[in-house]
Amino acid sequence: MKRLLLLFAWLVVSPSGKAEVAKQDLAQQLQPTVFAVTMVMIHDVVNPPAASRFYTYCLLGAHEIVARNQKNVVSPSVFVRAFETISIDSKQPYNYQIAALYCILETGRLILPSGYMLEEKQKKLTDQLRSEKYPETVILQSIDVAQSVAKKIVAYAAADNYRKLSARTRYRPSKADGFWYPTPPAYIEAIEPHWRTIRPMMIDSSSQFKPKPPVAFSKDTISAFYKLAYDVYSVGNKLTDEQRFIASYWDCNPFAVNTSGHMSIGFKKISPGGHWMNITSLATKKAGLSFDKALVVESLVAMTLMDSFISCWDEKYRSNRIRPETVINRYINVRWQPLLQTPPFPEYTSGHSVISTAVSELLTFLMGDNFAFTDNTEVIFDLPERQFKSFRQAAGEAAISRLYGGIHYRDAIENGQAQGKAIGEFVVQQLKKAGIKPVL
Structure with a gap:
């Protein structure tokens, strides 16, 4: 018995x-x-x-x-x-x-x-x-x-x-004014110019959440675009220690390359999505979620990241806008360098702004608006832990970090946040229709 x-x-x-x-x-x-x-x-x-x-x-x-x-x-x-x-x-x-x-x-x-x-x-x-x-x-x-x-x-x-991406026509950057061109120090060619063709998970199409058009390029010193570029230049020249830290904390650039004479050294880092996947793991652990609930949260965050990147990359290669570093070096200060290394793809919209905002909307729905957490993702890269009062606060910091880092204009950040919020809200509505409820 x-x-x-x-x-x-x-x-x-x-x-x-x-x-x-x-x-x-x-x-x-x-x-x-x-x-x-x-x-x-x-x-x-x-x-x-x-x-x-x-x-x-x-x-x-x-x-x-x-x-x-x-x-x-x-x-x-x-x-x-x-x-x-x-x-x-x-x-x-x-x-x-x-x-x-x-x-x-x-x-x-x-x-x-x-x-x-x-x-x-x-x-x-x-x-x-x-x-x-x-x-x-x-x-x-x-x-x-x-x-x-x-x-x-x-x-x-x-x-x-x-699998079809490698068979598509190779992307050739335009040398015309206002368009993206590879940036120093490695001058890496454009990353995933055809990513818009990837099948999305939950959104209807890559262009479903097309953002507002970017401010039009202009060399005129009184133009709205020149003011955007000068804003990046001005902010970058007077960064506080806290702003420098925030920029470095959310760098998440897998393509970082340092040069010394004729030698180039690559530094491997976590991706923006990888950073948010780890934040999700930390949050589910802190909340004491069961295996089933924690895994579902991780899965939904991953899908939201994928759809957000598809949407963002659709716009990046539509507008194909020039990076601040290129504009500032050509028209403001030839010796200026951004704090962060410029990633190898067009500027508009800001990827971190889009994906961070979208995921923060999802996590807020699933786990609450005031879920405080300590993020230790960057500890393996010799950066200290950082505390946040909510997922939205963390997303907002990730977005503004791109201005501090000198790699995005304000409109790419703000319109990227709007794009990400629209994606996040759509995902939440789809999940509600499917019968998925908050885990806390």
Whole structure:
């Protein structure tokens, strides 16, 4: 009788009618699992739009696994474009949380350039589960489920036009006045000029949230554009220590290159999306969310990042506006340099302003308007922790940091925030329609 009771404690029936294995909640494993994916992307110097895509697909399969096992979790198939419910045909008991964690790593292993690096994290995860006395049959069956779902996610991802990008006409920057041109010190060519063609997750199209047109370029010293450029120049020349720190804190530039004589040294950094993914992990941990709720929040943030980058990049290569550094060097001060290194793509709108505002709207809906948190994302880059009173406060600081850094004009920041807010509000409405509610 005692053995039967113990067996029942291990086996429960999932909503799908399949036997699954239940044990402790594995929420504490989620952050290091997602961060393992981040570290591989830092190693590969993955550009910001592509990083958001990788996060989305790595979490999408895990989200679906949880939804297939928990009735109160809405399947992504309800609100994600062209995504169909994934059936899980497991004849043996498995732990859906183990399967979800392993699926994050397996999907990353399959789609990231250096995905093989995640094999070590997979081994560490399984070794830890064994040390915690999870039955071997349960671990192996959970891995089998994860691998099966990951393959289906990769097949879904293959149809989003990403593979077609390299076959498109190579982007050639215009040398005409007012248009973006590669900037020093590395003069890197344009990043993802055709990203608008990527299939979005929740928004209708890349141009759905087209922002206000940018202020028109002009060399006239009394023009609105010249005043924008001079504003960047003036602010950059009298930065306070706090403003310098804020700019550096939100730099998030994977393409940073320092030069010394004839030698160039690259510095690998986290992407803007990676920064917000880690903030999300920190927030869900502080809130004490269960594994299911925390994973859904991470997944929704990743999707919002992906859609925000698609929308922003659509505008960047439509307006194709010149960067402040180029304008200031040509018409104001040839020796002026911005505090931050200018990223290799057109200026309008500000990417960090768009994606940070959109994600902050989503997180505010899910976790509340006054959710205070301590962000330690930049500690690995030798910057101290930073405290914020809300997600919106953090997003506002990320946006203005681009002016302090000398890489964006004010209208790109402010209109980028408006663009991001519109995206965030749309996402929230779509989620509400799908039956998704705040987690706190």
